[in-house]
Amino acid sequence: MENIGALSILLAFCLAVYAVIGSVIGKIKKNPFLVISGERATYCVWILLTTASGLLIYSLLTGDFRLGYVASHTDQTMPAIYKFTAWWGGQEGSLLLWAWLLSTYSAIVVFTNRHKFRDMMPWVTAVLMTTETFFLILIAFVLTPFGILEAGRGNIVEGMGRGLNPLLQYWTMIIHPPMLYLGYVGFTVPFAFAMGSLITKQPGEAWIHTTRRWTIVTWLFQSTGILLGQGWAYAVLGWGGYWAWDPVENASLLPWITATAFLHSVMMQEKKGMMKVWNMVLVSGTFFLCIFGTFLTRSGVVSSVHAFAQSPIGKYFVWFLAIGIAATLALILDRTKYLKSEARLESVVSRESSFMFNNLILLASCFAVLWGTLFPVISEAVTGEKISVDAPFFNRINVPIAFGLLLLTGVGPLIAWRRSSVESLRRSFFWPSIAALVLMVVLAVFGVYEHPYALVSFGLCMFVAATIFAEFYKGASAISVKSKVGLIPAAVELTHRNTRRYGGYLVHMGIVFMFIGYTGTAFNQDTTKEVAPGGSFQLGHYNLKVTNMLQGENDNYTWQRLTIDASRGSTSIGTLEPERRFYKASQQPTSEVAIRRRLNEDLYLNFAGVSTDNQRAVVQAYVFPLVSWIWIGFWVLAMGTLVCLIPSKVRLSYARTQVLGMAEKHAKVTS
Amino acid sequence: MKTYAKFGAIVLVVVGVLAWLALGGVSESKTYYKTISEVQKMGDQAHVKRLRVDGYVVPGSIVRNGAQVSFIMHQDPAKRGQDAMRLKVVYSGIDPLPDTFKDDAQAMADGKLGTDGVFQASKIQAKCASKYEAKPQLKTDATRAGM
Numbered sequence: 001m002e003n004i005g006a007l008s009i010l011l012a013f014c015l016a017v018y019a020v021i022g023s024v025i026g027k028i029k030k031n032p033f034l035v036i037s038g039e040r041a042t043y044c045v046w047i048l049l050t051t052a053s054g055l056l057i058y059s060l061l062t063g064d065f066r067l068g069y070v071a072s073h074t075d076q077t078m079p080a081i082y083k084f085t086a087w088w089g090g091q092e093g094s095l096l097l098w099a100w101l102l103s104t105y106s107a108i109v110v111f112t113n114r115h116k117f118r119d120m121m122p123w124v125t126a127v128l129m130t131t132e133t134f135f136l137i138l139i140a141f142v143l144t145p146f147g148i149l150e151a152g153r154g155n156i157v158e159g160m161g162r163g164l165n166p167l168l169q170y171w172t173m174i175i176h177p178p179m180l181y182l183g184y185v186g187f188t189v190p191f192a193f194a195m196g197s198l199i200t201k202q203p204g205e206a207w208i209h210t211t212r213r214w215t216i217v218t219w220l221f222q223s224t225g226i227l228l229g230q231g232w233a234y235a236v237l238g239w240g241g242y243w244a245w246d247p248v249e250n251a252s253l254l255p256w257i258t259a260t261a262f263l264h265s266v267m268m269q270e271k272k273g274m275m276k277v278w279n280m281v282l283v284s285g286t287f288f289l290c291i292f293g294t295f296l297t298r299s300g301v302v303s304s305v306h307a308f309a310q311s312p313i314g315k316y317f318v319w320f321l322a323i324g325i326a327a328t329l330a331l332i333l334d335r336t337k338y339l340k341s342e343a344r345l346e347s348v349v350s351r352e353s354s355f356m357f358n359n360l361i362l363l364a365s366c367f368a369v370l371w372g373t374l375f376p377v378i379s380e381a382v383t384g385e386k387i388s389v390d391a392p393f394f395n396r397i398n399v400p401i402a403f404g405l406l407l408l409t410g411v412g413p414l415i416a417w418r419r420s421s422v423e424s425l426r427r428s429f430f431w432p433s434i435a436a437l438v439l440m441v442v443l444a445v446f447g448v449y450e451h452p453y454a455l456v457s458f459g460l461c462m463f464v465a466a467t468i469f470a471e472f473y474k475g476a477s478a479i480s481v482k483s484k485v486g487l488i489p490a491a492v493e494l495t496h497r498n499t500r501r502y503g504g505y506l507v508h509m510g511i512v513f514m515f516i517g518y519t520g521t522a523f524n525q526d527t528t529k530e531v532a533p534g535g536s537f538q539l540g541h542y543n544l545k546v547t548n549m550l551q552g553e554n555d556n557y558t559w560q561r562l563t564i565d566a567s568r569g570s571t572s573i574g575t576l577e578p579e580r581r582f583y584k585a586s587q588q589p590t591s592e593v594a595i596r597r598r599l600n601e602d603l604y605l606n607f608a609g610v611s612t613d614n615q616r617a618v619v620q621a622y623v624f625p626l627v628s629w630i631w632i633g634f635w636v637l638a639m640g641t642l643v644c645l646i647p648s649k650v651r652l653s654y655a656r657t658q659v660l661g662m663a664e665k666h667a668k669v670t671s
Numbered sequence: 672m673k674t675y676a677k678f679g680a681i682v683l684v685v686v687g688v689l690a691w692l693a694l695g696g697v698s699e700s701k702t703y704y705k706t707i708s709e710v711q712k713m714g715d716q717a718h719v720k721r722l723r724v725d726g727y728v729v730p731g732s733i734v735r736n737g738a739q740v741s742f743i744m745h746q747d748p749a750k751r752g753q754d755a756m757r758l759k760v761v762y763s764g765i766d767p768l769p770d771t772f773k774d775d776a777q778a779m780a781d782g783k784l785g786t787d788g789v790f791q792a793s794k795i796q797a798k799c800a801s802k803y804e805a806k807p808q809l810k811t812d813a814t815r816a817g818m
Contacts, residue, residue: 167770238770348677360682364689371712376704386704388723393696404685589770611735660775661760 002067002146009096009144012048012103013136015041019129027122033123042125045132046107049100056093056145060086069146073396075585077555081472082169088177089168091298093312094147097178098294099135101185104106109189114662117206131188131291134320138313166557166590167585172232176628180225184290186218187255190262191287194280195328195413198335208266208279209243213645219263220641222256238591238606240526240622241631245394251293254366258286261362268355271417273342277332278359280339284328289366291321296373303476354412358405365401369394385467399453403460406515409508410464413501414471432466454522459575461512461519468505468512475502499646506640513633520601520626528608530616539621542603543567549617557581562607562617566596578607578619601625702781703790707746707758717784724758724790728797730774739763744778744790762792772797 019041026034036509056069058084065071073086073093089092106128113121139145139450167173190211197207229243229252262282268275295317332339345352371378372389379387414428440459448455472491481491495502529537536545548563561579565572576594583590596603611618710717710724726744734740739761746756760780761808762768772778772795781794 204675279816345674345678347674348681356678357681357685360685361689364686364703367690368693375697375701388698388704389700389703390702392700393693396696397692397698400692589773591770 001055001059001064002148005052005059006140006144006146008048008052009136009140009146012045012052012099013133013140015048016133016136016310017043020126020133023125023129031419038116038125038129038628042103042106042129045129046100046103049096049103049589052145053087053096053100057084057087060084066148068143068149068421071149072313077585078169079556081174085168085174085177088181089165090101092139092143092147094177095135095143095182096145097137097141097181098185099132101178101181102128102132102135102188105185105189111194113210117196117210120193120196120200120202120207123199124192127192127195128188131192134316138316142313142316146395166581166588169583170232170236172228172235174227176232177223179221179228181545183218183220183222183225184255184293186214186221187259187287187290189214189218190283192285195331196305198331198338199278200340201335203338205269205655208269212266214268215259216641216644219256219259220638222252223637223641226252226256226378229633231631235593235595236590238593238608238620240524240593240604240624242542242604242627245369245372245391247373248297251296254370254373255286255289257294257362257369258282258289259365261359261366262286264355264362265359268352272352274345274352275355275359275590276339276341277336280332282359284332288321288325288328291317291324295321300376301330332473349415349420349425351412351415351417354408354415358412361401361404363410365398365405368397368401382591388506403456406457406460406464406512408627409511410460410467413505413508414467417663425590428470429467432463432470435466436460436463450521454519457515457519461515461630464508464512468509471505472502495643496646497648497650499643499648503640503643503646506643507637510633510635510637510640513629513636515633516624517628517630517633520624520629521549524622526620528618528620530618532616535616537619537621540623541568542573542607542621543569544619546619546622556585557583558612560607560610562605562619564594564605564619576605578605580607580609597628599628602627707744707756710758710790712785713784718786719783721781721783722790723779723781724760725777725779726756726758727778728772728774728778729757733772733774740768740780740795744780759788760790760795762791762795764793764795768795778787 014378015341019038022034022038022041026032026036026038036632059067059070061072061080063070063074063076063083067090069090073089074083086093088097106125109128110121110125113124117124174499190207193207193211196202229249233244234240234242236259262279265275265279265282265624269279298313298317343352345356347353372393376386376388379385410432416424436459439462441453443449443455443458448458472494473487475494476487477492479485479493480487483493484575485493495506525540527537527539531537531546531550533546536543538544543566545565545567546562547565549560550563551560553560559579559581561577564576564578565574566576567573574596576596578591578594581590581592582588591606591608593607594605602622602624604624606620606622608618608620610616677791680681702723704723704725704773705713707724710722721806724744726746729743729745733740740763741759743771744758744760758780762780776797779796780790782790782792785791
């Protein structure tokens with residue numbers, strides 16, 4: 001069986017190489033049969049990798065402990081769902097998942113475009129399959145998922161498996177990695193189209209239009225992946241945080257930042273024909289950052305809490321990145337004359353310039369995060385001393401950047417194209433500014449002035465929320481008057497008429513909610529207490545009484561549980577049961593925190609351990625204000641993104657007024 | 672061209688401010704990676720700079736005393752006898768110790784060396800060899816099997 005799996009991967013590798021060569025030669029020699037054979041090879045790669053993945057999953061589920069991968073990542077007592085998730089629980093399997101997802105995407109792209117873009121498609125196939133080949137080299141020759149243990153050959157007794165890291169046995173962890181991968185891998189597609197478009201010197205923005213949905217969907221996957229990671233860190237790791245600027249987290253954030261910048265700057269190209277080179281740079285940058293992220297999390301280059309697997313694949317990634325980036329840069333530089341901007345910036349106070357500032361600070365943030373993440377590597381190379389920077393560095397630079405972005409989120413969509421008059425600025429921003437100022441004054445009076453950052457953040461959130469609300473209100477009331485419907489059906493109709501614009505506003509609203517949640521950290525409270533059953537302690541306005549300490553065991557782990565009665569003043573608000581587990585297979589303890597989630601604040605209890613004399617429990621209690629808004633914000637963001645994907649009822653034509661203007665000017669000069 | 676000059680000026684200001692913030696951030700949070708034997712040889716410098724030291728937790732050395740935890744870290748578990756590779760660490764930070772922190776775990780202590788030679792850690796990280804791979808030893812078994 002493992003032989004069939006290994007053979008499938010090997011064959012997939014050969015076919016991927018063939019698809020690249022067939023497509024390119026077919027295109028150059030103008031031989032349509034070769035091109036089509038290249039496309040069919042792409043389908044075959046998918047079939048073969050699906051077979052290999054299926055076999056690996058079957059081995060994981062049935063517990064074929066002869067296989068090194070199965071034995072290292074599962075054990076007999078694990079629930080079936082976690083046996084399944086062990087597919088991406090380890091290096092080899094997750095690389096297989098990467099390759100399989102990419103082959104799936106490639107097959108979909110080839111199939112849906114089989115009658116379109118005949119000129120560009122062979123190159124798109126070639127780029128997709130080159131990336132595929134790279135990952136197949138890794139799993140076919142370097143880290144094969146179907147390696148057999150000594151025990152598997154009958155030389156020593158078979159084990160029962162070592163189990164999946166218990167910290168990963170949690171529901172968000174079931175979907176967090178595949179979501180991130182769907183996002184990471186998905187960016188190969190817009191990149192492939194961009195390259196195809198460059199190589200064939202396509203005029204116009206065909207590649208942007210076709211990949212718009214891909215970009216949005218993969219962006220949503222990335223956002224979901226990152227947010228699930230935050231949710232997991234918050235609920236599982238027991239310190240109550242959701243972001244630590246750890247290299248692995250940063251690796252997932254970097255392509256998200258450039259993807260966000262890309263989503264915004266393509267609008268400039270669609271509407272004004274500007275920033276064409278820049279968009280090429282962004283889409284390539286995002287793709288390479290996705291690969292770079294995969295590299296960073298797997299090669300052990302930078303040490304991290306997540307403790308990467310040390311493995312020999314680092315150098316392969318370095319080569320792939322170096323060659324890929326050099327080739328892409330050379331191609332873009334060679335084709336700059338096909339990427340001339342069709343319009344010029346007319347005023348600093350204009351939609352165009354707000355897009356540029358949005359890109360500027362997103363990129364600055366990306367650069368700062370990258371710099372901070374690689375600081376140990378850079379400093380070692382330059383000074384010979386390995387120096388790292390941590391959270392204060394990242395916060396110091398990213399908090400002001402975030403404020404700038406939030407401000408632009410409010411300003412950008414309302415400001416006029418080309419140039420804005422003072423009058424129109426006043427009309428758009430007078431009430432939102434007043435709302436923000438009033439909120440800030442009220443909050444300051446209630447004591448928030450001690451946290452100036454939080455005050456600014458809430459003010460900006462109010463400002464953006466007010467501008468978004470005003471936009472919906474303005475449009476909806478016009479429709480409601482005209483077609484005599486209520487405001488809410490009018491708002492739905494409004495959104496349906498231009499889903500991109502109003503969906504975008506919803507995404508912005510989601511971001512505002514998330515910022516409200518992030519700002520809550522300024523008001524966190526915590527305490528650590530050693531208490532015997534029967535004892536109690538105080539945190540903020542909560543009174544916490546430990547009533548019981550229980551223990552027990554099941555197949556997978558042994559556990560100890562505390563029962564804690566929480567009350568506020570004299571009213572009881574329920575019982576929380578934080579737990580500690582000790583997983584047998586992996587010999588590792590974990591803590592299962594108890595969280596009372598509310599909109600205004602979370603009460604978060606962690607059973608941190610037992611005192612040396614075994615009589616008292618060490619309890620860490622936290623109050624996290626507004627945390628729930630992060631998760632609410634995510635749902636709003638996801639909904640907004642989905643709205644963007646619904647086709648608009650009214651077809652929009654992108655009239656390039658500015659281009660025409662230039663042409664007229666040009667005509668006048670010559671006549 | 673005036674528009675571009677204005678735009679450029681704003682870009683410069685933004686980038687300048689961010690660079691200034693970044694520099695401040697670096698000097699505020701930079702931490703030197705050192706091995707235990709390097710720390711022992713650093714002399715007075717070790718008491719001034721913020722350090723991050725890697726090592727293995729000596730079995731049985733973890734002592735909890737209220738919120739304070741002390742333990743002994745050793746650079747190389749194979750040469751446990753050598754004192755130059757030992758470091759006593761005291762942790763009294765607020766964050767809970769990670770679940771992976773136990774005897775023989777690979778730990779990373781972040782803090783400053785006290786004048787008494789005890790390392791005052793403000794942060795402790797501990798790892799099994801991988802987030803994903805609970806037992807790395809099996810890997811080597813597998814590679815050995817392949818040979």
